Amino acid sequence: MKRRRWHAAIRRAATAALLAATAHAAADTLERGNGPEPSTLDAHRCQEVACGNVLRDLYEGLVAESAEGRLVPGMAERWEVSDDGRHYRFHLREGLRWSDGTPLDAHAVVASFRRAFEPATAAPFAQALEMIEHAPAIQRGELPPERLGVHAPDARTVAFRLTRSAPLPALLTLPIAFPVRVDRARALGAEHTRPGNLVSNGAYRLVAWTPQASLTLERNPAFHDAANVRIPRVRFHVTEDASSELKRFAAGGLDITEVVPPQPLAGLRARFGEQLRIAPYLGSFWLGLNLERPPFRDNPALREALSLAIDRDILTRHVTALGEQPAYGIVPPGIDGHAPAALPWADMSQSERVALARQRYREAGYGDDRPLTVELRYNTSTPHRRLALAVAAMWRETLGVRTRLRNEEWRVFVQNRRQRAITEAFRGGWIMDVEDPRSLLANFVGDTALNWSGYRDPDFEALLAAADAAPDAAARSALLREAEARLLDAHAVIPLYYYTSKHLVAPRVGGWQANPLDRHPTRHLDLDGGAAR
Structure with missing residues (x-):
């Protein structure tokens, strides 16, 4: 009996220590429900919301989005388009770096686009950019990737040739347009997306991935706007069951839910008030x-x-x-x-x-x-x-x-x-x-x-x-x-x-803005409820 009481006491002490550590970590960690396990963190192979949410924290394209969903400069500080809408030139910010601190230039961006259309990549979103010159033929293996209508006139300029006019800046916010580190992808294969291997360029970097549980990201000090990234750490939780996700939110284990389970709207509003965000x-x-x-x-x-x-x-x-x-x-x-x-x-x-x-x-x-x-x-x-x-x-x-x-x-x-x-x-x-x-x-x-x-x-x-x-x-x-x-x-x-x-958003989360495509990169949020923004 004494032995059982002793073991129970140890378990209670260990549980209390774990809860205390979790509470301490949560003070500077955004806990996000994210639906199913991401199928991949290879930006060129992503085809669903679950990976897209994480990739928008790990990467930044030539063009980015504001909290309200407006197009804003990303890696490119500015761009121009020809009168016929078929030629674009994007001018990169000075001093861009990968998350490992090495320089990121226009030639690396071009290499990433070429890799996106290689037949071996089998990018499911390639059709979104099929208007780039020779892109479909390259994906079919009929032309080499070097024929793609994307080139770098110099280290800070990326130029596109299109076969028709298209809203290219908006399309460049998609994960397929994010700059994958091609040398690591070739050297490591599928393992290049694992913690310790993944080199990205966005506001956060990947530090842990527990399959079917969570992915943890930390602020990337090499990001060009790191000084304005207010949340040090974000953890994306696998939450396939919407009812369980809601319970975790109600218990304080999540700051944001990916969805809200079907139930009477009046009851949800009465229970959660302004934490319920429907748009x-x-x-x-x-x-x-x-x-x-x-x-x-x-x-x-x-x-x-x-x-x-x-x-x-x-x-x-x-x-x-x-x-x-x-x-x-x-x-x-x-x-x-x-x-x-x-x-x-x-x-x-x-x-x-x-x-x-x-x-x-x-x-x-x-x-x-x-x-x-x-x-x-x-x-x-x-x-x-x-x-x-x-x-x-x-x-x-x-x-x-x-x-x-x-x-x-x-x-x-x-x-x-x-x-x-x-x-x-x-x-x-x-x-x-x-x-x-x-x-x-x-x-x-x-x-x-x-x-x-x-x-x-x-x-x-x-x-x-x-x-x-x-x-x-x-x-x-x-x-x-x-x-x-x-x-x-x-x-x-x-x-x-x-x-x-439809999301539940905890009161301590500031900066949340509804937008038509429901994209909410963590870089636009904070953990002080929006105070002193």
Whole structure:
């Protein structure tokens, strides 16, 4: 008995010491929920929010963003563009350094861009910069990387040649445009992203990574604006389960959550008050359908039946329930100067949609005597599970569809979705990279890595090409709207809702600003609630 009491006392003392150490560390550490484990910290291979959040602390591109989401100088102190919009020159700040203290010049930036388009890199976001001269041919292995339309006239100038006009400064805020240290990537392979190996250039540097737990970053003294980085340390926590994340926030273990789990908004506001931050977000959520294999290949009637059977008003009121809007298109509203397309039955009542769904289901060859059995795949997440259950119930009630739900860890899910080998229906959606409808629609082009449904339509791609050559913004917008309408008419995906950004932010965190792309680099935040800014 005495021995047990002695061991219990030791455990209590050890726990108290650990809690005290944690509390002490938290005084100068921002604790951020970040959703799933990042699939990579190789900036050229990042394709999701979880890695993008971390990379925006570790790196800075030629162009950066303010807390409000405005474009501001990054590595480049200024830039200019030619009258035809096809030639850019970026002038670097003097004295730029990598996180290990070595100089960072224009030649290193050019080397990084070349590496991004090498076939071996297999950068999933390469299509975002396909307008750089020779970029697609290099990625296909048809030209050497040295032919890329990016060069350094001198050590402080990076020049770009484009095949069409494009909002290049905005695109250069994407991780694929961050300067990867090419010599280390070549020498160390995948290990170049590990603590002690990763050399970056942003406000923070990587000091620890515990898989499926957290990543710890410390302020980078070599960063050109280090004097204005107010938070010494930030820890990104893996928080795949939104309900557990909320509990950790409520207990004081997190300063910021990545999401908020679905529950009544009034109750959340009553409990958390101004700590609950909900804002418009340029993104849309859909269910993808694999068009390369049965049951959805060559069966648009079946695809439309499943879309019609889903009551989006119920989903957004009672399942997501945090300000999301029902979606009947792919491109979200709110883009200046652009009116998105919508499904032709968007204005029908749900009872009218149900009747049409049953008609399309019969036309597709299914019914009570031959019900569809389909697998709906999603990554591990409380909100995604709730939504999948609701969709499966609607399909069964309206059409008699039998749905097998399959959840997967994020990396496995991403790989299966991309390969299009075993997927049938799956969780999709996209947060816009820039405020341009083309950046979202381009995800449905040919064999690009982000075309998870395998949608192929030469006329759709011709409309995108025509938009690229449009004489003015109005003509371009009209062509992009027509392209979206064609995508919707094919029912390649099932749009469900338009996103809102939703976070819990502790009172001690200052500097948080809502912005349409929901990007919040730690360098813009502080831990004094915004005092003395």
